[in-house]
Structures are given as C-alpha cells and as structure tokens.
Amino acid sequence: MNFSSEHPKIVVVGSCSLDLILYTDKIPCSNETVMATYSENFFGGKGANQAVGTARLGANVHFVGCVGIDPLGQQIMRNLVNENVNVGFVYETDQEATGIAYVTSCNGDFSVVVDSAANKKVTLKQIDDVERYIYSSSLILLQLEIPIQVIEYTVKKAKNLGKMIGLYASPGTKLPEEILDSVDFIIARSNELSVIFGEDKREEILKKYFNKLFVRDETNSTVYFNGNEMKYFRNENESMVYKMGMGDAFTSGFAIALCHKNTIEDCVKFGNLVSSKVSTGKGAQSALPYLKDLI
Numbered sequence: 001m002n003f004s005s006e007h008p009k010i011v012v013v014g015s016c017s018l019d020l021i022l023y024t025d026k027i028p029c030s031n032e033t034v035m036a037t038y039s040e041n042f043f044g045g046k047g048a049n050q051a052v053g054t055a056r057l058g059a060n061v062h063f064v065g066c067v068g069i070d071p072l073g074q075q076i077m078r079n080l081v082n083e084n085v086n087v088g089f090v091y092e093t094d095q096e097a098t099g100i101a102y103v104t105s106c107n108g109d110f111s112v113v114v115d116s117a118a119n120k121k122v123t124l125k126q127i128d129d130v131e132r133y134i135y136s137s138s139l140i141l142l143q144l145e146i147p148i149q150v151i152e153y154t155v156k157k158a159k160n161l162g163k164m165i166g167l168y169a170s171p172g173t174k175l176p177e178e179i180l181d182s183v184d185f186i187i188a189r190s191n192e193l194s195v196i197f198g199e200d201k202r203e204e205i206l207k208k209y210f211n212k213l214f215v216r217d218e219t220n221s222t223v224y225f226n227g228n229e230m231k232y233f234r235n236e237n238e239s240m241v242y243k244m245g246m247g248d249a250f251t252s253g254f255a256i257a258l259c260h261k262n263t264i265e266d267c268v269k270f271g272n273l274v275s276s277k278v279s280t281g282k283g284a285q286s287a288l289p290y291l292k293d294l295i
C-alpha cells in the first residue's frame with residue numbers, strides 16, 4: 001500500500017456529540033427496563049469521529065458542524081483542536097444544546113438513540129463559508145446525522161468544484177438519486193440498505209453501484225461489486241470488543257487510502273484494518289488508531 005508523505009486535505013461536514021454509554025447485561029427490548037452496571041462518556045458523533053479518524057491517519061482536516069452554547073460544546077471543540085482538527089467552521093447555536101447520543105452497550109454490541117439537538121442547526125451558509133477549503137481539498141466526507149438539505153447542498157457544491165465526495169450513509173435514510181449518483185463512494189450497513197435505496201435487492205444494488213458502494217456488516221466484513229464479481233473482505237486479526245464506531249473508522253481508513261491513490265481493493269483492506277482496531281478499545285472516537293501504528 002502507498003502512503004506518501006503528503007497530508008491529504010479533507011473537509012468533513014457532519015455531527016458532533018457526546019456519547020453517553022450505559023453498559024448493561026442486555027440490550028433492552030420495548031417496554032423493558034434494564035439496569036446499567038456502569039456508565040461512561042466519550043466524544044462521538046459520526047462527523048467528528050471521521051474528522052478525528054482521518055486526522056489521526058495524517059489528513060489535514062476542516063470539520064464543519066454545530067454545537068450549543070454550553071460547556072459540552074466547548075469541550076467538544078477543545079477535543080477537536082487537541083486532535084489537530086480545524087474547527088473554524090464549527091458554529092455555535094443558541095437554539096439547541098449540544099447533541100448527545102444515548103448508547104446501550106452489551107458485550108460489545110450496542111444500540112443508539114441520538115438527540116441531534118445542535119446538529120440539526122448546521123446551515124447552508126456554513127457550506128458557503130467553507131467553500132475555499134472545499135476547493136483546495138481532495139475529498140469531502142459526509143454522513144447522515146445533519147439535515148439532508150445540507151448534505152444535498154454540499155454534494156452539489158463539491159461536485160461543481162470537481163471534488164471527490166464520500167458518504168457514510170448512516171443512520172440509514174432514503175437518499176435522492178441525485179446524491180447517490182453524484183458521490184464517488186458510498187459506505188452503508190447491510191441492515192440499512194433497503195431504507196437507503198428504497199428496495200431490498202442487495203445484489204442488484206451492489207451491481208448498479210459497482211466500485212462505488214461498499215456494504216458492511218457487524219462481523220467487519222465488506223462487500224462490493226468490481227464490475228465482474230462480488231469481492232468480500234474481512235479482517236479477522238482482532239477480536240471485536242466494542243463494535244460502535246466501526247463504520248466511521250472504516251470510512252476514515254478507506255478515505256485516507258483513496259486520497260493516497262491506492263487501489264479500491266487496498267482501500268477496503270485498509271478500512272477494515274482501521275475498523276478492526278477501533279473495536280479493540282472503548283470509545284468510537286478515542287479508540288481510533290494513528291497511521292504510525294498501522295504501517
């Protein structure tokens with residue numbers, strides 16, 4: 001695999017939150033109460049995770065997001081700065097508090113409910129404000145925890161500027177054809193495919209979006225169609241202890257490998273490696289690996 005000494009420039013537009021994790025012996029069903037054995041807080045949010053993930057892998061990252069005017073918002077900003085992420089386009093809103101993801105974690109599996117709060121307040125103006133960095137970057141990374149109008153606007157702008165665009169299509173949301181057609185790569189969870197594409201024909205969807213759609217499951221397997229055949233990759237080297245954040249980690253690794261002009265197959269293998277590493281430690285963001293530990 002090739003990793004030049006250059007630092008790819010990436011703009012990440014997305015969410016930032018606090019992950020409030022309740023460790024339990026069981027993920028609760030509906031109408032059920034379970035007791036947590038203990039709880040912990042970590043920095044999270046799919047956008048911030050990918051900003052930190054790509055920065056730790058050597059990218060020069062600008063993050064575009066929104067926090068409330070509250071101590072948590074300040075902590076999130078400080079953490080991003082400590083992670084070498086540029087926060088000049090993280091704006092504060094007085095209309096909402098900083099976002100919180102409420103996570104139940106049991107034996108590594110998890111379920112999440114996100115209170116987007118300030119993440120709902122990312123605006124089109126922020127995308128206009130960051131335009132000069134979009135222009136000078138090699139990749140724009142998006143996820144689906146901010147308003148879809150902002151995603152659409154960013155995709156349009158980045159496309160007009162001839163930029164490479166990557167989308168981690170999570171949480172699963174029905175996506176307009178225009179977004180699906182305009183982005184250069186889409187990473188999706190297998191259990192969310194039917195929501196995203198509005199149909200259930202997994203093989204047909206993979207074939208339609210060949211070399212572009214990468215579908216992942218909780219075993220850290222990734223599948224895509226390369227034009228001739230389905231390609232399956234799985235990293236079995238690490239035991240997955242905490243599975244939350246593996247999609248963000250995969251996206252970060254895939255994106256960095258792509259920026260360094262590796263083959264699609266190598267990008268997938270590197271994405272799988274990064275996601276397997278994050279699963280060995282606690283915190284979707286704090287457990288993300290550094291490039292020096294991987295190559």
Ligand SMILES: OC[C@H]1O[C@H](O)[C@H](O)[C@@H]1O
Binds near residue numbers: 017043044246248
């Ligand atoms: O992808 C993992 C992230 O999703 C949720 O939004 C949590 O914030 C967590 O950090």
